[in-house]
Amino acid sequence: MKIALDAMGGDLAPKATVEGAVLAARDFGIEVVLVGDREILAKDLAEHDASRLPIRIEHAPEVILMDDAPLDAVLSKQHSSIHVGLELVKRGEADAFVSAGNSGAVMTASMMILGNLNFVDRPAIASLVPTREGEALLIDAGANTEVKPINLLQFAVMGSVYWRHVRNVSRPRVGILSNGEEASKGTELTRAAAAMLEQVPTYVNYIGYVEGRDINGAKADIIVTDGFNGNVALKTMEGFASFMLGNLRELFGTNWRTRLAYLLVRKNLTAMRERLDPNEYGGAPLLGISGVSIIAHGSSNPRAIRSALRAASNEHLVNHVNAEILEILGKIQPAAGTAKPPAGKGIRALFSKMRERLHRKDREEGARKDESHTGGEVPHEAPLEREEIHAEADASGIDAGRKESTKTGSLKAESHADGAAVITPIDASAPAVTNGATAGVEKNHTPADAHPAESGADRGVEHPNPKDHQ
Numbered sequence: 001m002k003i004a005l006d007a008m009g010g011d012l013a014p015k016a017t018v019e020g021a022v023l024a025a026r027d028f029g030i031e032v033v034l035v036g037d038r039e040i041l042a043k044d045l046a047e048h049d050a051s052r053l054p055i056r057i058e059h060a061p062e063v064i065l066m067d068d069a070p071l072d073a074v075l076s077k078q079h080s081s082i083h084v085g086l087e088l089v090k091r092g093e094a095d096a097f098v099s100a101g102n103s104g105a106v107m108t109a110s111m112m113i114l115g116n117l118n119f120v121d122r123p124a125i126a127s128l129v130p131t132r133e134g135e136a137l138l139i140d141a142g143a144n145t146e147v148k149p150i151n152l153l154q155f156a157v158m159g160s161v162y163w164r165h166v167r168n169v170s171r172p173r174v175g176i177l178s179n180g181e182e183a184s185k186g187t188e189l190t191r192a193a194a195a196m197l198e199q200v201p202t203y204v205n206y207i208g209y210v211e212g213r214d215i216n217g218a219k220a221d222i223i224v225t226d227g228f229n230g231n232v233a234l235k236t237m238e239g240f241a242s243f244m245l246g247n248l249r250e251l252f253g254t255n256w257r258t259r260l261a262y263l264l265v266r267k268n269l270t271a272m273r274e275r276l277d278p279n280e281y282g283g284a285p286l287l288g289i290s291g292v293s294i295i296a297h298g299s300s301n302p303r304a305i306r307s308a309l310r311a312a313s314n315e316h317l318v319n320h321v322n323a324e325i326l327e328i329l330g331k332i333q334p335a336a337g338t339a340k341p342p343a344g345k346g347i348r349a350l351f352s353k354m355r356e357r358l359h360r361k362d363r364e365e366g367a368r369k370d371e372s373h374t375g376g377e378v379p380h381e382a383p384l385e386r387e388e389i390h391a392e393a394d395a396s397g398i399d400a401g402r403k404e405s406t407k408t409g410s411l412k413a414e415s416h417a418d419g420a421a422v423i424t425p426i427d428a429s430a431p432a433v434t435n436g437a438t439a440g441v442e443k444n445h446t447p448a449d450a451h452p453a454e455s456g457a458d459r460g461v462e463h464p465n466p467k468d469h470q
Helices: 015-028 036-044 070-076 079-092 103-113 149-164 189-199 226-251 256-276 303-315 315-332 346-374 385-396
Strands: 002-006 030-037 057-058 096-099 124-131 132-140 174-179 205-210 222-223 282-286 293-297 411-415 423-424
Touching: 002 015, 002 079, 002 303, 015 030, 015 036, 015 057, 015 303, 030 036, 030 079, 030 205, 036 057, 057 079, 070 103, 079 096, 079 103, 096 103, 096 303, 103 282, 103 293, 124 149, 124 226, 132 149, 132 226, 149 174, 149 189, 149 222, 149 282, 149 315, 174 189, 174 226, 189 205, 282 303
Parallel strands: 002 030, 002 096, 030 057, 096 293, 132 222, 174 205, 174 222
Antiparallel strands: 124 132, 124 282, 282 293, 411 423
C-alpha cells in the first residue's frame, strides 16, 4: 500500500506527521508519500534514520490552515498539500490519503476530486468508538450537522456494508442515536429515518433507538446520527476517558500502598488506556466517496499519525465496500432520487465550475510554457468570480441547507396524516445501475443536494472556520 500523507496538516505538523510516517514505514512496511513543502519536509526527515525506509516527498507549496474557510481554501489554494495528495489518489499514484488538517477542506476536496459514489448524497465520517465488547462505528461523526431522513438511511447502509467487510460481521446491528429507546422519542428526523430503516430489513439490521449510554454498552454495532450530535457524543466520550485516566494516575500515585496496587493491575490498566486513547484509532474513513480518504485528529501526535496510516492501509477492501454500497442504494432508492438537474443549474453546475477553476491555473501555466517557446500570447480565460460561486452555492442550498429536497432516494414515499413516510423498496432482484467503473463505483459523481460548503474543524465538524480539529 502506498499512502499519501498531508504532511503539513495538523496542529503539530510537520514534525509529528513526519515522525508518524517514519514509525508507520518502519513498523508496518507502509510506503508513505509525504505531501508538502519539500525543503521543510526534507529537513525534518533528515532528523530520523529513514534512508532505507519507503518514504518519498511530493512537493506542495501551499497549505490550507485550520481556520481557513474550506470552500474558499480549496478553490484558491490549488497546490495545497490536501489537493496534491488527493490528486495522487485520483491518478492512481497512491492508494489512500490521510490528513490531520482542516477536515472541512478534506471533505470538500475529496468530494470534488475523488467524487461521491452514485446514490450517495453526502459522505459521512465513520469513527470507531470503544465498547465493553470491542468497538462500534459512529456515523456521522461530524461531516454533516444538518441532515434529512434519506441521509441517515444512506449512513446506515454505508456503515453496515463497511462493518460487514472490515469486521466480518454478517448482520451488524444498527441503531439511531436518540434521547430514549421508545419509538415515540426522538425528533421528526429520527422518526422518519426509523420508518425508512424498518422497511429495508434485507439490507439493514435495524434494532431501533439507542441512547448515549448504549454507545459504549455494545448494544449496537453501528450508531447512526447527524454530524452535530455524533461529534458531541464522540468528544464527550473522549473527554471522559481522559478525565478517568487522569484520576487513575492520581489515585495510584498517592502512597506506597496504592503504587503497589498499581503494579498488580498495571497490565489491565494499560489495556484499558489503549482502548480509550483516541491516538490508538488515529483516523476515521470518509465513507461515500470514490476512494480512500482518512480524516485524523487535528491534534494528532506521531503515534496517532502512525495509527491513521495503519488504518488507511487496512482499507484495501474499499472497492468491494463501495461496490456493495452502490448496489444496495441502487435497489432501495427511486429513479427520481437520481435524476440529473437541468444543465447549468443546481449543485452539479456549481461543482463543474469549481473543478474548472481548480484546474484552470494548471492550464494557464502550461500555456505560458508553450508561449515562452513560441513567442505567442497566452490565451486569457475570464476568472470565475468568488461571488458567483457563493451565489450558486446559496441557490443550491449548500451553505445552510436552505432548499429541502423532496427526494427520498430510491424509496417510494407516501405521506400519512401523522407525517410519517411509508417506503416501498423497488424490486430487490433488479440489477444495480452502474456506469461500468471499477468495482461499480462512479467517479466524480456529485449528487443533486450535496453540500460541499459544509465543513468541520473536529473530525469534520461542520463549521465555516474550523479551529479545533481533533
